Amino acid sequence: xxxxxxxxxxxxxxxxxxxxxxxxxxxxxxxxxxxxxxxxxxxxxxxxxxxxxxxxxxxxxxxxxxxxxxxxxxxxxxxxxxxxxxxxxxxxxxxxxxxxxxxxxxxxxxxxxxxxxxxxxxxxxxxxxxxxxxxxxxxxxxxxxxxxxxxxxxxxxxxxxxxxxxxxxxxxxxxxxxxxxxxxxxxxxxxxxxxxxxxxxxxxxxxxxxxxxxxxxxxxxxxxxxxxxxxxxxxxxxxxxxxxxxxxxxxxxxxxxxxxxxxxxxxxxxxxxxxxxxxxxxxxxxxxxxxxxxxxxxxxxxxxxxxxxxxxxxxxxxxxxxxx
Numbered sequence: 092x093x094x095x096x097x098x099x100x101x102x103x104x105x106x107x108x109x110x111x112x113x114x115x116x117x118x119x120x121x122x123x124x125x126x127x128x129x130x131x132x133x134x135x136x137x138x139x140x141x142x143x144x145x146x147x148x149x150x151x152x153x154x155x156x157x158x159x160x161x162x163x164x165x166x167x168x169x170x171x172x173x174x175x176x177x178x179x180x181x182x183x184x185x186x187x188x189x190x191x192x193x194x195x196x197x198x199x200x201x202x203x204x205x206x207x208x209x210x211x212x213x214x215x216x217x218x219x220x221x222x223x224x225x226x227x228x229x230x231x232x233x234x235x236x237x238x239x240x241x242x243x244x245x246x247x248x249x250x251x252x253x254x255x256x257x258x259x260x261x262x263x264x265x266x267x268x269x270x271x272x273x274x275x276x277x278x279x280x281x282x283x284x285x286x287x288x289x290x291x292x293x294x295x296x297x298x299x300x301x302x303x304x305x306x307x308x309x310x311x312x313x314x315x316x317x318x319x320x321x322x323x324x325x326x327x328x329x330x331x332x333x334x335x336x337x338x339x340x341x342x343x344x345x346x347x348x349x350x351x352x353x354x355x356x357x358x359x360x361x362x363x364x365x366x367x368x369x370x371x372x373x374x375x376x377x378x379x380x381x382x383x384x385x386x387x388x389x390x391x392x393x394x395x396x397x398x399x400x401x402x403x404x405x406x407x408x409x410x411x412x413x414x415x
Contacts, residue, residue, distance in 0.1 A: 206219045215347075218384055236276065244329070245290065246289065246290055249278045255272050255273065257271070262380075279351075320389070338360075339357070339358050342355050358374045
């Protein structure tokens with residue numbers, strides 16, 4: 092009944108509208124216009140209702156079906172990627188920080204020692220001398236020692252030069268300094284008493300000694316004693332002139348290891364201070380340098396050699412046979 096009333100009310104309203112809209116052509120229930128109008132209204136309503144039913148069924152079916160998991164793809168799409176920051180290859184940040192964190196190592200400059208040590212195993216002599224000085228041994232030492240007016244001051248021949256240390260000429264530039272050196276000699280032919288003596292050369296005329304007139308015999312100075320460590324040395328000084336060369340020498344003797352050791356300090360000048368602007372060198376200053384070398388001298392004790400005493404053979408006695 093409600094639906095009939097609804098359609099009836101709709102038909103009445105449509106009739107009223109039709110009658111008012113088209114006054115010259117009233118619509119009646121029996122007319123074709125009224126039927127068509129009502130048909131259109133009813134069909135529209137039914138089509139709309141059918142669409143709603145189909146949509147509700149489709150939505151219900153789709154909700155019952157399992158939904159695929161698109162969380163990974165959605166998150167991959169929806170999550171924004173951080174912008175790539177390009178760093179230049181020439182200035183990497185990480186290595187720079189690591190380099191800054193490393194401690195800086197300071198270079199240690201090792202300086203060479205000022206002095207050099209020398210030791211002779213044969214004689215047992217050892218000493219220290221400045222690195223800038225020139226060391227001569229063997230034939231070179233013998234040649235340098237022999238060039239001096241008084242090579243050695245032993246009372247008996249037999250001395251052998253072991254080593255010599257020469258002061259460089261650059262130590263006293265533009266001076267009249269000649270050869271200046273420290274030397275060591277050993278004489279095994281002397282006794283302990285002879286080692287404490289020095290060769291005394293008396294000043295004599297050239298006719299008596301056969302010495303050239305331009306050479307003056309050395310003037311001897313009485314011996315004195317000098318202590319170096321636990322060694323007691325006998326010392327003597329001489330002053331000799333050879334042409335324009337004047338040499339002052341200091342000799343020190345000590346008897347050790349069954350031999351006489353001689354340590355000599357020799358400073359010579361050329362007496363040409365007025366030539367080429369050269370100045371006279373202070374020989375006392377040069378002697379102080381050589382005395383520093385003498386203060387480091389040591390003589391090693393000889394190696395002890397123990398020899399076993401020979402065993403005497405037992406005498407053999409022949410048995411005497413009585414004569415028959």
